[in-house]
Amino acid sequence: MALGLFQWIGIGLFVALVLIPLVRWFWKRFDMPSKFAIETMRQQKKDDAEARMWSSIEAKVQADEEAKQVLEIRRREKRERAGRSLNAEQSADVWNKLGIDNPIQPVERVKASPVALERDEHTMDLKMNDAFASDNRPNAPDWELIERMSNLGKPIDGVPNAPDLESLLVED
Numbered sequence: 001m002a003l004g005l006f007q008w009i010g011i012g013l014f015v016a017l018v019l020i021p022l023v024r025w026f027w028k029r030f031d032m033p034s035k036f037a038i039e040t041m042r043q044q045k046k047d048d049a050e051a052r053m054w055s056s057i058e059a060k061v062q063a064d065e066e067a068k069q070v071l072e073i074r075r076r077e078k079r080e081r082a083g084r085s086l087n088a089e090q091s092a093d094v095w096n097k098l099g100i101d102n103p104i105q106p107v108e109r110v111k112a113s114p115v116a117l118e119r120d121e122h123t124m125d126l127k128m129n130d131a132f133a134s135d136n137r138p139n140a141p142d143w144e145l146i147e148r149m150s151n152l153g154k155p156i157d158g159v160p161n162a163p164d165l166e167s168l169l170v171e172d
Helices: 005-030 035-083 088-097 143-150
Strands: none
Touching: none
């Protein structure tokens, strides 16, 4: 008996509906990694994480060393530049390049003598009785200074008056 086209399609559909769940179950059941494979993958992840950690630590240490080297090189260059001065011939050449025929002589530093603080022979112990002593009263006020300060607001001959800012404002 010969089967028609639609019958073959129906049989194929029925076989597919039975075999797809069966294959899926087989796949889920038997396609799992073994305990050894799981342990190997777990150990590999752990090793990779540790390698990343150590490489980051080594990179930090190397960056710190490079920064120290750069800083040391800058210090050396600064010391060399600070300690090196031009001799008279080089100095004259530099001034000529700047267009100055007679170079300015450098100012020589004069070291200041140490400051000696003189102690006042007349020192007094602070006590309540000394505070009311007659020789500790303040001197008379400086009347000349007070008079000058009181005349600061008055105009002075030869000095122009300040402009009136109110009249300079532009009204909208």
